[in-house]
Amino acid sequence: MSISANDRRIIEATQSGLPLTPAPYAEIAASLGLEEGEVIGRLAALQARGVVRRIGVAPNHYALGMVANGMTVWDVADAEASRLGAAVGALDCVSHCYLRPRALPLWPYNLFAMVHGADRDEVEEKRAGIAALLGDACRDSDVLYSIRILKKTGLRLTRKGGR
Amino acid sequence: MRRQPLKLDATDRQIINLLQEGFPLSSRPYAEAAKRLGLSENGLIARLGMLREIGAITRFGPFFDAAAMGGAFCLCAMAVPGAEFDAVAAKVNAHAEVAHNYERAHALNMWFVLATETPGEIEAAACAIEADTGLAVFRFPKEEEFFIGFRVVA
Structure with missing residues (x-):
């Protein structure tokens, strides 16, 4: 499965998490010199292909008592x-x-x-x-x-x- | 690792339970998600920051299928004699390809994951560990993955 250079830059910029600001994709786009729409579109395409499995929280199951x-x-x-x-x-x-x-x-x-x-x-x-x-x-x-x-x-x- | 479960209120639990997937891909995703949760945009952002701060969530964002990005992974196991266990663990862990390694209660008592950029490097790393330790490395590559209904209920 091929990943384009911009896909890879978006992955690197988001793999530790999304910014906690009202327009997080715009903030990522700005840091990469891209348009917000391109970041959103590429993430949506990666999600459709299964490269992005989900977008959300990772609960810490130890902290939540599932030890x-x-x-x-x-x-x-x-x-x-x-x-x-x-x-x-x-x-x-x-x-x-x-x-x-x-x-x-x-x-x-x-x-x-x-x-x-x-x-x-x-x-x-x-x-x-x-x-x-x-x-x-x-x-x-x-x-x-x-x-x-x-x-x-x-x-x-x-x-x-x-x- | 915490010994005591965290004290979370109903809103914290709702966020954790409902936001494990499906965060919107839109210009104002927090505002959109907050509406579904009955919160304000800033309220949701503040809660997520707090949940990360106290360690109730480890990460918030997209989760990637590492193999789909071109990496290769293989679960491996070894039967390590008890007296040599720590020495073998040090030898195995010294390989950068070993992503994590667990001692487990079984004749196969050491279980680790090899992570490399290409499938060919998996075999090379497994052979290198066998050469280093003089022990067989059993390879358990995934043949099929089922994905998956895991929900942590907070």
Whole structure:
């Protein structure tokens, strides 16, 4: 998927957030030497293509009391995996949901769903809900709780990839 | 990380719950969004600034699909012997391609994400980590992503 030079400049100018001023897109446009209409139009086009996924707030779920998270993993029949993944991904408690390859024999799971809750009991309750949703299509499952964050750096678009 | 949940009033919660997506692309987007929330333009702007200040929200703005911008990502895992864990973590984290890394309770006890500019660099980084640590790096690239109904209810 190609991103034009101006798209990339707009992404760089907004990836840490929108200005909290009445006309934020005009302010970004001014900083880039563009027209407000071009910034709005390009963001709308990027949103239509899925490059912009959403525009809004990122709640800090730790600060809001959702301090427990578990990576729930499921071995579901391949033929059902896409349909079931979509159903699991649509749950409010699931923040990320992916199909990934198995690594047999150590790792039989192909569906990954990150589940959040106020505590581990709540995560387990939600995990049981997912198990019920998957039913017989699920052959095995596990949940991996994080013990320690070993490294966390923001994912940032860098100049290196600029075109 | 906070131990105590923040004290938020009904308006704060409404902003967090209703403004997780759909912020307008228009000349006066705060005024437009504020109307839907029953607030004034300046009132919404002030609240968003305050929510960011106290850490109830981490960011306000557009969220980009990093892969769509040309980057490549891959979840990886390793089974690290307990006695070597911290030494291996230091070796893995020293690679700039490692974006985040978590210790998790499982035989596969180290889980990290590789982020690079191109897909080819993912494989090179995984091989470099295997060479550095003498341990296998299991690759779990996403085959399909489901996106997504996650709502944090404040």
